Amino acid sequence: xxxxxxxxxxxxxxxDRPAPVIDISKLPKLxxxxxxxxxxxxxxxxxxxxxxxxxxxxxxxxxxxxxxxRYAEVQEDWEVEFGPHRFSYKDLYYATQGFKSDNLLGVGxxxxxxxxxxxxxxxxxxxxxxxxxxxxxxxxxxAEVVSIGRLQHSNLVQLLGYCRRKGQLxxxxxxxxxxxxxxxLYHRDNTSRLPTLxxxxxxxxxxxxxxxxxxxxxxxxKVVIHRDVKASNVLLDGEMNARLGDFGLSRLYDHGIDxxxxxxxxxxxxxxxxxxxxxxxxxFVDVFAFGIFILEVxxxxxxxxxxxxEEKPMLLDRVLEHWHNESLIEIVDSKLAGDYxxxxxxxxxxxxxxxxxxxxxxxxxxxQVIQYLESARASLELIPIHNTxxxxxxxxxxxxDPYMMSYHSSIxxxxxxxxx
Numbered sequence: 278x279x280x281x282x283x284x285x286x287x288x289x290x291x292x293d294r295p296a297p298v299i300d301i302s303k304l305p306k307l308x309x310x311x312x313x314x315x316x317x318x319x320x321x322x323x324x325x326x327x328x329x330x331x332x333x334x335x336x337x338x339x340x341x342x343x344x345x346x347r348y349a350e351v352q353e354d355w356e357v358e359f360g361p362h363r364f365s366y367k368d369l370y371y372a373t374q375g376f377k378s379d380n381l382l383g384v385g386x387x388x389x390x391x392x393x394x395x396x397x398x399x400x401x402x403x404x405x406x407x408x409x410x411x412x413x414x415x416x417x418x419x420a421e422v423v424s425i426g427r428l429q430h431s432n433l434v435q436l437l438g439y440c441r442r443k444g445q446l447x448x449x450x451x452x453x454x455x456x457x458x459x460x461x462l463y464h465r466d467n468t469s470r471l472p473t474l475x476x477x478x479x480x481x482x483x484x485x486x487x488x489x490x491x492x493x494x495x496x497x498x499k500v501v502i503h504r505d506v507k508a509s510n511v512l513l514d515g516e517m518n519a520r521l522g523d524f525g526l527s528r529l530y531d532h533g534i535d536x537x538x539x540x541x542x543x544x545x546x547x548x549x550x551x552x553x554x555x556x557x558x559x560x561f562v563d564v565f566a567f568g569i570f571i572l573e574v575x576x577x578x579x580x581x582x583x584x585x586x587e588e589k590p591m592l593l594d595r596v597l598e599h600w601h602n603e604s605l606i607e608i609v610d611s612k613l614a615g616d617y618x619x620x621x622x623x624x625x626x627x628x629x630x631x632x633x634x635x636x637x638x639x640x641x642x643x644x645q646v647i648q649y650l651e652s653a654r655a656s657l658e659l660i661p662i663h664n665t666x667x668x669x670x671x672x673x674x675x676x677x678d679p680y681m682m683s684y685h686s687s688i689x690x691x692x693x694x695x696x697x
Contacts (some may be wrong), residue, residue, distance in 0.1 A: 290435060328478055331624050349565065362423045362438035364449055369404055371396050376406065380435065383457065383509075392452060401452035404521070406445060422448065425524045429498060432489035434512055434522030453520055455513035458482065462508055462577050462610075476617035479574050480515055484650050485519035486511055490567060491643040494560040499529045502536070502558050506566035507547050507580075508573055528558055546580030546591075550635050561637035565644070568632025575625050578611030594634055596626060624649065 286304040289296040326389075372393030373380050382390045388407035395402060421441045429435075440447035450642035465473045474482075486506070493501040504526040512520045526543065530536050536558050551557070572592050582590045589595045597609045603695050605626055609617065629650050634640050641649070 283421075296456045299441065307418060318647075346400050361425050364438050364440045366440050368397075369393065369447055369449070372402060373404055376404075386576070389550065403450045404449070407448065424499065424502065424529055425527060428501070430489055430494075432491045432519055432521060433492070434520040436524055448524075450522060453512035453522070455517060456517050457509050458511040458513060458519070459508040461513070461581065463615075465653070473612045474517075476613055476621070478617075480621050480625065482511065482513075482517075482519040483571055483574055486521055486567065486570065487643060487646050487650060489519070489521040490563055491629040491647055491659070494643050500534075500560065501534055502528045502560060504528065504558060505564075506563050506570055506582075508543050508570060511570075536671045549637065551637050559637065559642050560643070564621050564632050564640045564643060565634075565637070565647070567594065567643075568629045568634075569631035571625055571632065575622060575665070576608050577609065577612055578608075593630075597630065600626075600630065615633040 283308060286307070289297055289299045289631060291297065328608065370376070372395050373391040376391050380391045380393065382392050382403060388405050390403055390405045393402045393404050394400070412420050419439065422436065425434045426438060433454060435451040437449045437451060439449065459608055461471055461474050490503070490506070493503060505525065510521065510523040512522045528536070543566070547566040547569050549562045552562065554585065568591070575578060576592060576596065580592050581590070589598065596608055596615060599605050606619070609622055628646060632640055632646065
């Protein structure tokens with residue numbers, strides 16, 4: 278066969294009559310001969326679909342990389358052992374709603390603190406965001422964070438852990454609903470809704486911080502020097518109990534070990550004078566700061582008065598002057614309106630002066646401080662030194678920096694000693 282074909286499209290016939298005329302317009306079309314022509318639609322759609330798929334994959338990969346970088350953290354092999362104490366940046370980011378300004382609790386010299394709620398456990402936390410550009414000592418820092426995280430005391434804010442990311446450190450603490458003590462001491466009645474702390478609350482706060490420091494110095498497995506005891510680092514829980522927090526500057530060493538010298542850090546007004554010449558951090562550094570803290574709580578005044586018209590800008594100087602003039606009652610916080618136990622107020626001021634003695638050897642230990650505070654009948658005396666210049670000369674021979682000496686010039690006129 279030659280491949281040709283014959284098709285019958287219609288027929289007409291008649292019996293005993295002529296065949297009807299065939300209407301050609303109604304006949305079906307001839308079938309196509311040869312291969313069926315290919316549609317151009319797949320040729321157009323296929324490249325478009327492929328390009329769309331590649332684009333989608335590219336966008337997805339870009340978003341995943343961007344997301345990974347957004348939450349990327351610095352983690353090294355040696356940190357594996359600290360696993361339970363490390364928080365993921367992603368969890369902290371979501372907990373604080375991206376470190377939203379509405380969640381900002383406060384700003385300090387070493388970073389900002391944000392309130393957060395952990396997404397899984399719903400635990401309320403406070404996250405301190407600290408800038409840190411140096412890697413030197415990071416291992417030791419993290420080790421100390423983990424060690425401090427094991428501290429358990431009712432008057433210490435619990436440090437839950439840390440996070441590291443792109444030159445930043447994040448310290449995670451338990452959240453204290455009533456905020457920091459300084460807000461209650463220095464608020465103005467006409468601009469704040471915060472209540473004025475009564476004397477019972479203040480004295481309990483003083484004793485609470487003392488108890489926390491005793492635990493750090495003597496009762497835990499290591500000696501912990503806080504190095505930044507001040508009102509803004511004392512937080513209040515739901516029942517207005519004191520919790521000493523912010524261990525970002527703390528240092529640890531074993532009991533019986535002589536601490537090494539270090540750089541001077543802390544807050545002006547609370548710095549012990551021996552730091553200027555020795556740089557050696559001992560528990561007596563905290564004792565000095567605690568003495569200033571007591572005066573701060575009792576008097577409702579900051580350690581350093583910002584008013585340049587103030588003749589004696591140092592609170593310590595003003596308290597000591599009132600002591601000499603036998604007018605201590607005049608420096609007690611006026612917001613108390615005279616509603617306090619006079620014996621307890623006098624005792625607190627005397628202990629504050631004792632703790633803030635310029636020579637660390639003359640300061641009591643925190644255990645002795647607790648003993649004094651537990652007995653309002655404890656006898657504390659100021660023994661005057663008649664030759665003020667003699668005391669200043671002694672301080673100079675001991676190597677005290679003139680700048681630090683100027684802070685404590687008036688207390689150099691007296692030695693505060695304790696009697697039982």
